[in-house]
Amino acid sequence: MTYEHALYRSEKMVKAILICAALAAASLTGCAGLSADVHTADATNAAAALQGERTYTIARMPSQEAGADQPQFESLLVNELAKQGFVATTAGTARYLLSVAYDTRPATIVVNENGCASGDCRRGPAAPFSLFGGPAYQHALTLRFFERASGHEVYKVSAVSSDRDADPLHAMPTLVKSALARFPFDAPPDWRVKLRADETGGVPTVTSVKPLQP
Structure with missing residues (x-):
């Protein structure tokens, strides 16, 4: 490989990284609107398993x-579940135990060397998001429904979103609304939920729910 060719390739790679970083930064600042990716685990029989009485109690971890x-x-979760016909009750009478897990962590977004195309491309370095408005954060929420009597898990759904806000509570309306945008989500297991922010700062509105293409 000649020096000129190596230099051209290096410049092209850097340009691709910067373009991808800028586009990702723009989406995190809200230019692309609110969105979350939703994943369900083995939801094939979830609809049948969730038929009948919809009473639950939240099983909290010590933390x-x-x-x-x-x-x-x-309170936010209970309100959204009520729209799906679920009623919160005491542990001794509830049909389901609901396990809730959520966290927020710094997000490392990686871009590909060849123009950010997916596939078998080699991975380039992580995008320098500090140059584009500060660090990004990934927020995740997982809801798991267990039959109280048997302990059998009947449904599990996770929602993930990214933004520049380190406060997990600010991401919860988007995550809860996305995780419950369909109940239950059926096959395929992966979905993209898009939402419109509420101007008063309330719960966002779902605008589309589409399966993610493999």
Whole structure:
């Protein structure tokens, strides 16, 4: 490989990385609207398993019992579940135990060397997001429904979104709305939910729910 060819390839790679980083930064700042990716685990028989009485109680982990944001988050979740016909009740009478897990962590977004195309391309370095408005964060929410009597898990759904806000509570309306945009989600297991932000800062509105192409 000649020096000129190596230099041209290096310049092309850097340009591709910067373009991809800029596009990703723009989407994280809201230019592309709100969205979340939703995944369900073996949802083939979930619709049948969730027929009948829809009563539940939230099974909290010890760390959640002391969480300052837990009451506000659970209130949001209870309200959205009520729209699906679920009624919160005591542990002794509930049909389902609902396990809730959520976290927020710094997101490392990686771009491909050849113009950000997917496939078998070699991975380039992580995009320098500090140059485009600060670090990105990934928020994740997982809901798991267990039959209280048997302990059998009947449905599991996860939602993931990214933005530049480190506060997990700010991401919860988007995640909860996305995870429950369809209940239950059927096959395929992966979906993209797009939403429109509420101008008053309330729960966003779902605008589209489409399966992700493999």
